[in-house]
Amino acid sequence: xxxxxxxxxxxxxxxxxxxxxxxxxxxxxxxxxxxxxxxxxxxxxxxxxxxxxxxxxxxxxxxxxxxxxxxxxxxxxxxxxxxxxxxxxxxxxxxxxxxxxxxxxxxxxxxxxxxxxxxxxxxxxxxxxxxxxxxxxxxxxxxxxxxxxxxxxxxxxxxxxxxxxxxxxxxxxxxxxxxxxxxxxxxxxxxxxxxxxxxxxxxxxxxxxxxxxxxxxxxxxxxxxxxxxxxxxxxxxxxxxxxxxxxxxxxxxxxxxxxxxxxxxxxxxxxxxxxxxxxxxxxxxxxxxxxxxxxxxxxxxxxxxxxxxxxxxxxxxxxxxxxx
Numbered sequence: 054x055x056x057x058x059x060x061x062x063x064x065x066x067x068x069x070x071x072x073x074x075x076x077x078x079x080x081x082x083x084x085x086x087x088x089x090x091x092x093x094x095x096x097x098x099x100x101x102x103x104x105x106x107x108x109x110x111x112x113x114x115x116x117x118x119x120x121x122x123x124x125x126x127x128x129x130x131x132x133x134x135x136x137x138x139x140x141x142x143x144x145x146x147x148x149x150x151x152x153x154x155x156x157x158x159x160x161x162x163x164x165x166x167x168x169x170x171x172x173x174x175x176x177x178x179x180x181x182x183x184x185x186x187x188x189x190x191x192x193x194x195x196x197x198x199x200x201x202x203x204x205x206x207x208x209x210x211x212x213x214x215x216x217x218x219x220x221x222x223x224x225x226x227x228x229x230x231x232x233x234x235x236x237x238x239x240x241x242x243x244x245x246x247x248x249x250x251x252x253x254x255x256x257x258x259x260x261x262x263x264x265x266x267x268x269x270x271x272x273x274x275x276x277x278x279x280x281x282x283x284x285x286x287x288x289x290x291x292x293x294x295x296x297x298x299x300x301x302x303x304x305x306x307x308x309x310x311x312x313x314x315x316x317x318x319x320x321x322x323x324x325x326x327x328x329x330x331x332x333x334x335x336x337x338x339x340x341x342x343x344x345x346x347x348x349x350x351x352x353x354x355x356x357x358x359x360x361x362x363x364x365x366x367x368x369x370x371x372x373x374x375x376x377x
Contacts, residue, residue: 165199171212174325176302181206185226188215188302192247192322213245215299233281237262242273243299250318253281258295264288297343306344306352313338313360317373324349331374335362 062075171177171189178188179195183202187195193212201207206218206226218226220239228235230246230253240260246253255264256278264271264279267286273279278293297307301323308316314336317328323346330336338360344352353364353371363376 166196167199168194168196170194172325173322181208183219183221183224185216185218187217190214190245190301190323191325210244210246212247213243213301215241215243215302217241231283232267232286234265235262236265243295245298247318247322250315251283253283254298255279255281256293256295256298258299300343301346304346306346308340308342308344310339310341312336313340313356313362313373316340316356320346320349320352324352326369326371328371328373331372335373335375338362 062078169177169179169187169189171191171193173192175191176189177193178186180186181197181201183206185206189195190213193210193214195208195210195214197206197208202224205224206221207229208227209229211230216226216228216237218237218239218241222238226237226239228244230244231248233253235242235244235255237260240262241258242260242262243256243258244253245255255262255273257273257275259275262273264273264281266281266288269288271279271288271290276292276295278291278295278298280289280291282288293309297309300307306319306323314330317330317336320326321328326349340356340360342355342359344355346352349371357363357376361376362373364371364373366372
């Protein structure tokens with residue numbers, strides 16, 4: 054029996070939906086597969102801390118009531134035999150199931166998720182269940198579960214987004230991007246975390262946030278910008294005008310000594326167009342300035358004027374080459 058089947062059986066048992074055959078299957082697992090049994094216990098017991106005695110009592114009563122749920126509707130002559138059977142099963146199940154039930158009580162299963170996606174060439178906006186707002190840039194996606202705003206406000210981000218978060222002292226807002234987390238109580242900030250870029254950028258507009266990486270925790274103040282290098286897991290902090298890095302909401306792009314390779318990735322996403330370097334050496338050229346991003350031609354013309362680079366459009370593809 055694999056781990057997925059094991060967890061599925063436990064979910065059925067806890068929810069009261071397991072058939073007698075599935076209960077027996079779970080019993081067999083507990084008796085005959087010590088390695089998988091140990092894995093499950095570690096997974097369950099390691100998922101929460103100290104539990105109050107009154108919660109344990111309530112969960113135990115809940116499990117006992119569920120253990121006997123199969124009896125209803127059975128013929129009286131079978132009840133005694135069935136009770137003995139269920140009692141034997143329960144004796145094996147209860148020690149681990151009670152723990153699992155407490156875990157579910159304290160940490161509801163994230164069984165349903167919600168996604169909002171902004172495709173390339175598009176932007177999207179949404180209001181989260183408690184009123185916080187998110188603006189998504191092109192080629193981005195956020196996801197949150199149906200337990201959002203119960204104990205905390207947790208979402209996952211792929212791509213770039215601007216957050217305007219309502220203050221709630223008791224329910225922190227947490228954004229996860231690959232191996233880093235940003236935790237806030239109420240503030241406005243931007244994150245750029247595209248999979249195909251080497252850095253994740255976090256810029257704080259107002260309030261305070263805490264950035265957690267595999268190596269450190271950093272408290273950020275307004276107009277702080279942190280670049281997190283995904284390969285080295287290191288951070289670089291600089292003071293900036295935060296608005297410059299979130300003006301993409303108004304179709305303006307700000308670059309500060311940015312490589313043309315990264316600029317092209319941004320333009321390509323936002324306009325959903327392929328851009329090809331005919332000369333790979335052009336990728337390392339740097340650009341500083343603000344671009345009006347409403348039209349692809351105006352963006353390319355601005356780069357052409359400042360970087361000695363020309364372009365041509367052929368079959369829906371932009372080709373960049375040296376301007377001799």
